[in-house]
Amino acid sequence: MGKKAAASDVNMLKQISKTIAAHRSGILAYFDFNDLSTGPFEGTNSKIKTLHKMAYG
Numbered sequence: 001m002g003k004k005a006a007a008s009d010v011n012m013l014k015q016i017s018k019t020i021a022a023h024r025s026g027i028l029a030y031f032d033f034n035d036l037s038t039g040p041f042e043g044t045n046s047k048i049k050t051l052h053k054m055a056y057g
Contacts, residue, residue, distance in 0.1 A: 002017050005017035
């Protein structure tokens, strides 16, 4: 987590900093692998889950 964000009195800034820190390796991996992303795959998974909920409650 960024030192300035951690020392800040702004809670939202602290939360964003923690979120970025938690996902740091994934964010950096995106750039290490020539913009390869699992975004489309995750989108498909979300659609499948939504359809499943609609069909089976």
